[in-house]
Amino acid sequence: MASSRRMTIRGVHYRIEQQIGHGLHSLVYGGRDLRNGRPVAIKIINFLHGSYSVKADTESRRQSYWKELQMLLYLQPLNPYIIRVLNHDHNERHGIIVMERGETLRDTLMDHVLSGKPLPPSQAHRFWSQMVESIYYMHSIGIVHGDVKPENFIQLGADGSVLRLIDMGISFHLPPNVTSRLKTAAGTPDYVSPEMVNSRIGMSSRSKTGYKADIWALGVILFEMAFGYRPLQSLRSNEAKLNFLGKLRRDITIPSHPDKQLRDVLKRCLRANPRRRPNAEEVFNHPYVSGKRK
Ligand SMILES: Nc1ncnc2c1ncn2[C@@H]1O[C@H](COP(=O)(O)OP(=O)(O)OP(=O)(O)O)[C@@H](O)[C@H]1O
Numbered sequence: 507m508a509s510s511r512r513m514t515i516r517g518v519h520y521r522i523e524q525q526i527g528h529g530l531h532s533l534v535y536g537g538r539d540l541r542n543g544r545p546v547a548i549k550i551i552n553f554l555h556g557s558y559s560v561k562a563d564t565e566s567r568r569q570s571y572w573k574e575l576q577m578l579l580y581l582q583p584l585n586p587y588i589i590r591v592l593n594h595d596h597n598e599r600h601g602i603i604v605m606e607r608g609e610t611l612r613d614t615l616m617d618h619v620l621s622g623k624p625l626p627p628s629q630a631h632r633f634w635s636q637m638v639e640s641i642y643y644m645h646s647i648g649i650v651h652g653d654v655k656p657e658n659f660i661q662l663g664a665d666g667s668v669l670r671l672i673d674m675g676i677s678f679h680l681p682p683n684v685t686s687r688l689k690t691a692a693g694t695p696d697y698v699s700p701e702m703v704n705s706r707i708g709m710s711s712r713s714k715t716g717y718k719a720d721i722w723a724l725g726v727i728l729f730e731m732a733f734g735y736r737p738l739q740s741l742r743s744n745e746a747k748l749n750f751l752g753k754l755r756r757d758i759t760i761p762s763h764p765d766k767q768l769r770d771v772l773k774r775c776l777r778a779n780p781r782r783r784p785n786a787e788e789v790f791n792h793p794y795v796s797g798k799r800k
Contacts, residue, residue, distance in 0.1 A: 520604070532550060546605065695744050
């Protein structure tokens with residue numbers, strides 16, 4: 507299937523440029539479609555060996571590849587915010603998904619978070635409205651994303667203002683509680699909701715609570731864009747953050763902000779009690795999102 511720096515997938519030739527990311531069980535390369543020079547991301551899931559710390563057997567890696575691919579293909583016509591799948595293939599050793607390539611929103615936010623600078627309000631609004639709509643689409647067909655964070659949004663378009671979701675939150679079979687997953691994964695608990703920390707069912711749960719956990723994560727992202735830091739950023743270790751979230755009974759304080767609608771939607775999304783948080787439709791129809799749509 508592959509020769510050095512070139513790869514042919516179902517008859518289409520690609521040039522491989524560099525590794526642009528990795529997941530717990532995958533490597534992602536930046537490449538070009540040699541027919542038209544179009545930039546692509548090529549995600550390769552190794553069925554035989556895990557490159558990273560979490561152990562999963564070959565069968566569960568293979569199943570996860572199929573689940574992810576099927577979910578992506580299923581969502582293509584239903585949700586315009588899902589990353590477009592351009593090609594895919596598999597053999598005994600690997601599963602491959604070729605997608606549109608962009609920059610992760612994390613890279614853009616990083617500059618701001620490092621210097622404690624908020625994103626320009628119009629940019630924050632443009633990004634967040636798309637995120638809300640993408641999650642609204644998912645929830646309205648009964649799917650919880652389960653891992654909403656800036657790393658999972660890719661910026662496309664000439665000015666990077668168009669967002670796509672890349673990771674459907676479909677994970678390998680991991681230990682069944684969130685704390686163990688967070689200890690094994692390289693991730694941060696900054697976007698994890700209080701109820702997920704207390705839950706025995708884990709972050710990939712499709713249970714009712716999962717919907718409101720997606721809303722909490724959207725709230726954390728808006729907070730980060732609006733203030734230039736994350737709500738739990740001052741707590742240094744993952745353990746401290748999990749501890750704080752696990753004991754959270756009162757709503758966290760939202761700093762003052764000149765945009766009243768933004769502060770209001772933030773307060774609602776970051777309510778400690780998931781039952782008091784709005785659902786995706788209510789967030790989509792909140793004046794902060796819908797007002798600027800009219
Ligand atoms: N379409 C894309 N364009 C640009 N970068 C991408 C793209 N898809 C993935 N990446 C990069 O590769 C990384 C890993 O991709 P992805 O999250 O899909 O892998 P994963 O194996 O599902 O991860 P996890 O172990 O968190 O479930 C992303 O965080 C991102 O940096």
